[in-house]
Amino acid sequence: xxxxxxxxxxxxxxxxxxxxxxxxxxxxxxxxxxxxxxxxxxxxxxxxxxxxxxxxxxxxxxxxxxxxxxxxxxxxxxxxxxxxxxxxxxxxxxxxxxxxxxxxxxxxxxxxxxxxxxxxxxxxxxxxxxxxxxxxxxxxxxxxxxxxxxxxxxxxxxxxxxxxxxxxxxxxxxxxxxxxxxxxxxxxxxxxxxxxxxxxxxx
Numbered sequence: 001x002x003x004x005x006x007x008x009x010x011x012x013x014x015x016x017x018x019x020x021x022x023x024x025x026x027x028x029x030x031x032x033x034x035x036x037x038x039x040x041x042x043x044x045x046x047x048x049x050x051x052x053x054x055x056x057x058x059x060x061x062x063x064x065x066x067x068x069x070x071x072x073x074x075x076x077x078x079x080x081x082x083x084x085x086x087x088x089x090x091x092x093x094x095x096x097x098x099x100x101x102x103x104x105x106x107x108x109x110x111x112x113x114x115x116x117x118x119x120x121x122x123x124x125x126x127x128x129x130x131x132x133x134x135x136x137x138x139x140x141x142x143x144x145x146x147x148x149x150x151x152x153x154x155x156x157x158x159x160x161x162x163x164x165x166x167x168x169x170x171x172x173x174x175x176x177x178x179x180x181x182x183x184x185x186x187x188x189x190x191x192x193x194x195x196x197x198x199x200x201x202x203x
Contacts, residue, residue: 052108052151053184056129056176059109064177066116067123071095076114082194089182089190091173092117092127093197104137106148117178118197127178127192131155135168148172153185 063072071078076095083091093116100112111129119125148155148170155170180189
């Protein structure tokens with residue numbers, strides 16, 4: 001799916017509103033330089049943040065043994081290749097569940113995206129989860145009086161214009177399975193690399 005089509009789907013508020021889809025074409029490592037060290041939180045989580053990490057681990061533990069690039073299943077599909085941020089590190093591989101993106105809500109037990117990193121030999125290894133909702137979808141709900149959060153952890157706002165040509169959206173990475181020296185909830189993880197990613201690896 002091309003960026004133009006994604007933008008259209010965002011505008012119309014349909015389920016396929018995520019930035020990371022690239023169906024029907026080879027997936028290549030992508031650079032994304034929004035956010036860096038300035039976004040970093042303390043590398044030592046508070047007890048409340050540790051509680052969030054444990055909740056995300058519980059929600060994604062069933063994917064710990066997933067090693068095939070075909071992904072975890074259950075509606076999660078690899079999108080946008082391997083996301084790299086240069087000197088900031090990488091986000092890695094995003095396996096996106098479009099149905100969860102389209103429900104316009106945030107639930108710690110149902111992350112919109114499962115994060116993996118490529119491993120030598122064409123495999124993958126889980127690193128965490130990413131929660132995502134468009135700004136328009138979130139703010140159109142009168143029950144929401146502020147930005148989204150989980151366990152007191154505020155989401156990052158990716159404003160517009162952005163390199164994806166998409167409307168503003170909120171996102172929160174939780175590095176539940178991979179330590180991040182810059183902080184558990186920052187966008188980029190310098191311990192994650194796209195070097196082993198091979199878009200030609202058979203599923």
